Amino acid sequence: MASRDWNQLSPRLTSWVADAVQSMGYAKMTPVQASVIPLFCGNKDVVVEAVTGSGKTIAFAIPIIERLLNTSLVSRGRIGAMVIAPTRELATQIYKVINSILAFQGGEEGAEDESKPTKRLRSQLLIGGASNVNADVETFLDNNSHIVVGTPGRLLEFIKSPKVQVSNLEVLVLDEADRLLELGFGQTLDGIIRRLPKQRRTGLFSATVSDAVGELARAGLRNPVKVVVKTGNGSGEQKVPTTLHVSYTVLTPEDKLPALIEYLNTLTYKKTIVYFATCASVVYFYSALSNLKSSVISDELSIFSLHGKLPQGPRTKTLNNFISSSSRSVLLTTDVAARGLDIPEVDIVIQFDAPYEANMFLHRAGRAARAGRYGEGYLMLSEGREEDYIELLRVKKVKISEAERPSLEKKRAKFYKLLRKWMLEDRERHDQAVKAYVSYVRFYTKHTMTSIFRMSEFDFLGYARAYGLLRLPSMPELKTLEGLPEGGWLEKDFDMSAYTYKDSKREEQRQIEIKEKEAKTAAAKAKSESKSKAKEKPSLPNTPWSAKAERQEKREERHSKKQKRAIAVAQVKVGEESSSDEEMEDDWKKMVSERKAKKQKTVPVFDL
Numbered sequence: 001m002a003s004r005d006w007n008q009l010s011p012r013l014t015s016w017v018a019d020a021v022q023s024m025g026y027a028k029m030t031p032v033q034a035s036v037i038p039l040f041c042g043n044k045d046v047v048v049e050a051v052t053g054s055g056k057t058i059a060f061a062i063p064i065i066e067r068l069l070n071t072s073l074v075s076r077g078r079i080g081a082m083v084i085a086p087t088r089e090l091a092t093q094i095y096k097v098i099n100s101i102l103a104f105q106g107g108e109e110g111a112e113d114e115s116k117p118t119k120r121l122r123s124q125l126l127i128g129g130a131s132n133v134n135a136d137v138e139t140f141l142d143n144n145s146h147i148v149v150g151t152p153g154r155l156l157e158f159i160k161s162p163k164v165q166v167s168n169l170e171v172l173v174l175d176e177a178d179r180l181l182e183l184g185f186g187q188t189l190d191g192i193i194r195r196l197p198k199q200r201r202t203g204l205f206s207a208t209v210s211d212a213v214g215e216l217a218r219a220g221l222r223n224p225v226k227v228v229v230k231t232g233n234g235s236g237e238q239k240v241p242t243t244l245h246v247s248y249t250v251l252t253p254e255d256k257l258p259a260l261i262e263y264l265n266t267l268t269y270k271k272t273i274v275y276f277a278t279c280a281s282v283v284y285f286y287s288a289l290s291n292l293k294s295s296v297i298s299d300e301l302s303i304f305s306l307h308g309k310l311p312q313g314p315r316t317k318t319l320n321n322f323i324s325s326s327s328r329s330v331l332l333t334t335d336v337a338a339r340g341l342d343i344p345e346v347d348i349v350i351q352f353d354a355p356y357e358a359n360m361f362l363h364r365a366g367r368a369a370r371a372g373r374y375g376e377g378y379l380m381l382s383e384g385r386e387e388d389y390i391e392l393l394r395v396k397k398v399k400i401s402e403a404e405r406p407s408l409e410k411k412r413a414k415f416y417k418l419l420r421k422w423m424l425e426d427r428e429r430h431d432q433a434v435k436a437y438v439s440y441v442r443f444y445t446k447h448t449m450t451s452i453f454r455m456s457e458f459d460f461l462g463y464a465r466a467y468g469l470l471r472l473p474s475m476p477e478l479k480t481l482e483g484l485p486e487g488g489w490l491e492k493d494f495d496m497s498a499y500t501y502k503d504s505k506r507e508e509q510r511q512i513e514i515k516e517k518e519a520k521t522a523a524a525k526a527k528s529e530s531k532s533k534a535k536e537k538p539s540l541p542n543t544p545w546s547a548k549a550e551r552q553e554k555r556e557e558r559h560s561k562k563q564k565r566a567i568a569v570a571q572v573k574v575g576e577e578s579s580s581d582e583e584m585e586d587d588w589k590k591m592v593s594e595r596k597a598k599k600q601k602t603v604p605v606f607d608l
């Protein structure tokens with residue numbers, strides 16, 4: 001085992017780099033740093049897998065700096081090192097860590113002659129959403145940056161600029177490499193790597209990099225050394241930090257939200273992160289929890305929400321506010337905040353919905369218990385098949401125990417009463433709930449672990465109640481289901497037409513839509529009556545023009561029906577407005593009659 005004393009590193013660190021790490025409070029190297037820094041500072045490509053919070057950022061930041069300090073080629077307009085991260089938040093964090101080390105360089109800002117190679121290193125952040133790429137190129141040339149840290153899309157655009165040279169790139173780092181090598185980033189990443197010189201050092205870092213082994217060749221590594229830093233020992237080897245205590249609870253869908261509230265009220269923490277499956281769920285639950293807060297949660301708790309559909313400005317602001325919040329705080333988020341984020345005060349991570357793949361569980365849970373601190377992780381699962389997820393996690397070397405089920409007697413009923421009251425105050429809230437429900441169903445249909453997260457066992461009604469719906473949305477997934485309430489109503493005798501929007505403009509618009517719909521229905525009725533009257537007249541021989549007109553009319557009617565159906569289906573797509581009452585009504589009638597027609601046949605519920 002390598003010594004963990006910074007002074008024992010060979011070759012020794014440049015003195016101001018050594019000062020920097022000591023001043024940052026890092027008395028000794030972490031195990032991953034002790035193993036990786038000598039290799040990556042030397043001539044080795046590395047593939048590094050070490051648990052969350054084990055200090056991988058410093059393990060690549062120091063070799064980048066040392067390598068660039070030992071080359072003579074870092075001059076204006078040329079990139080010396082590139083770090084790629086999958087999210088803007090993570091890229092920003094890495095950029096800050098590198099900058100905090102670079103702050104220890106000696107010399108005056110702007111003192112050097114720009115035409116000559118310089119040893120004063122500078123870094124630059126390149127992410128979408130903040131500035132445009134031309135401005136980034138100008139900053140790059142003005143500041144004489146050598147290390148660029150960014151997300152794949154912006155980095156590719158940036159290096160496509162003729163003013164940016166990559167031919168002298170010395171080091172490439174892919175942080176959260178397995179995520180970057182996934183299909184989603186495939187083409188962009190290949191586009192970047194194709195443009196980089198082959199003579200370079202490459203480092204791949206992640207808590208779960210080994211699963212992406214088949215993809216490593218794409219990153220252009222040359223005889224890489226694989227460094228795996230494990231926790232625990234022998235058969236007790238773990239994929240989560242030893243200081244992280246992970247547990248699960250099995251609940252009905254309706255108990256999940258009351259249980260979350262109970263956790264937030266009773267657990268001990270400074271900061272908690274709660275993970276949901278979709279952006280729409282974060283939007284809805286944030287709205288519900290922050291509005292019901294004083295009735296069900298302590299008023300002192302600050303609630304934040306972060307998801308990928310937020311514009312960059314609010315996204316950065318929310319994260320910064322959560323990080324700097326001095327009161328007890330909870331962040332409701334999606335997997336956009338699952339990897340890499342380092343917020344030392346996070347004591348607890350709650351996975352309200354299980355993630356779409358098992359590795360994501362490790363990354364989410366790893367936002368707590370960083371750098372040797374104690375932390376807790378809670379996973380909520382629905383009763384039934386989802387319980388098999390526990391075995392899968394154990395196979396993945398996650399030590400997990402069953403948590404005590406929170407006692408929800410009385411609290412459950414009280415909560416849903418409050419939720420319903422709040423929901424009825426504004427129709428917009430129900431729209432949000434419908435969107436969240438639809439997005440969750442869609443998430444479930446696309447789950448990668450289909451043997452555990454089975455659509456055929458999905459509790460459509462239970463989740464609809466859990467989301468506080470008054471009526472099920474008309475969505476294709478419900479088409480062939482038996483036992484649904486008539487018309488999809490969860491709330492008996494509810495007058496949907498009298499359910500109004502609080503926002504007067506939105507309500508006005510709804511009233512206009514209702515009137516337009518009524519006018520259309522009346523016109524269609526009048527048309528069909530006049531048609532049937534025309535039919536009653538004896539048909540004249542040799543009147544091909546009328547037959548032609550009738551055929552044309554029928555064609556038009558068929559076409560308009562087809563269009564309506566297409567609109568109804570499109571409207572329940574994730575992220576779009578939910579169907580209006582009338583369209584829901586039409587769609588529900590159609591669904592019910594189709595179901596009745598199919599009742600005799602034994603059709604499988606879902607084609608899995």
Ligand SMILES: Nc1ncnc2c1ncn2[C@@H]1O[C@H](COP(=O)(O)OP(=O)(O)OP(=O)(O)O)[C@@H](O)[C@H]1O
Nearest residue numbers: 026028029030052053054055056057207340342371
């Ligand atoms: N040598 C050290 N001694 C003490 N703390 C350290 C040391 N190196 C890094 N840390 C701290 O450890 C924490 C986690 O580091 P880092 O974010 O690099 O982890 P990581 O391994 O990249 O985690 P993840 O896999 O979640 O991205 C940070 O707060 C960092 O300041």
